[in-house]
Amino acid sequence: xxxxxxxxxxxxxxxxxxxxxxxxxxxxxxxxxxxxxxxxxxxxxxxxxxxxxxxxxxxxxxxxx
Amino acid sequence: xxxxxxxxxxxxxxxxxxxxxxxxxxxxxxxxxxxxxxxxxxxxxxxxxxxxxxxxxxxxxxxxxxxxxxxxxxxxxxxxxxxxxxxxxxxxxxxxxxxxxxxxxxxxxxxxxxxxxxxxxxxxxxxxxxxxxxxxxxx
Numbered sequence: 169x170x171x172x173x174x175x176x177x178x179x180x181x182x183x184x185x186x187x188x189x190x191x192x193x194x195x196x197x198x199x200x201x202x203x204x205x206x207x208x209x210x211x212x213x214x215x216x217x218x219x220x221x222x223x224x225x226x227x228x229x230x231x232x233x
Numbered sequence: 234x235x236x237x238x239x240x241x242x243x244x245x246x247x248x249x250x251x252x253x254x255x256x257x258x259x260x261x262x263x264x265x266x267x268x269x270x271x272x273x274x275x276x277x278x279x280x281x282x283x284x285x286x287x288x289x290x291x292x293x294x295x296x297x298x299x300x301x302x303x304x305x306x307x308x309x310x311x312x313x314x315x316x317x318x319x320x321x322x323x324x325x326x327x328x329x330x331x332x333x334x335x336x337x338x339x340x341x342x343x344x345x346x347x348x349x350x351x352x353x354x355x356x357x358x359x360x361x362x363x364x365x366x367x368x369x370x371x372x
């Protein structure tokens with residue numbers, strides 16, 4: 169449903185320097201953590217820490233600019 | 234850590250004072266404290282993020298190079314190193330608060346930085362589309 173309008177990135181464990189850098193910069197301490205960024209790179213709301221439901225994810229994705 | 238030489242068209246502004254730092258912050262610049270975590274938590278400029286100088290190369294890989302960045306440390310030595318690296322890495326607008334916190338006359342806040350930092354958070358590099366990032370584990 170969001171293909172083409174929202175990019176998705178997943179960083180599993182550590183080892184990817186870009187993912188590690190982001191995790192450190194934003195003090196990611198628990199997994200899973202979901203971060204939402206607008207097209208201009210600004211963060212959209214607070215990260216979601218831990219499992220969540222589809223409705224919450226859709227609401228956050230729909231709010232992205 | 235070895236850094237690449239500055240490209241001829243990359244410069245670092247080192248003559249900014251506290252007033253200009255605040256102005257840049259208000260305009261959306263990222264304020265980066267390149268001291269250690271302990272120094273940062275003991276007292277830092279409000280809304281600054283902490284990236285120790287030895288982690289600048291790795292951390293900045295995910296930053297938007299078109300966004301202005303202000304770096305500072307205690308006395309200007311580490312911020313000079315960080316600023317030189319960022320400029321050589323292609324960041325277009327790099328500012329070094331060269332006097333460091335010894336020259337800061339404003340308030341300092343203590344504690345850790347938060348993920349959502351108002352008025353100057355470092356941005357994430359995107360491909361021009363909104364982005365969802367998930368940090369997960371395979372175990």
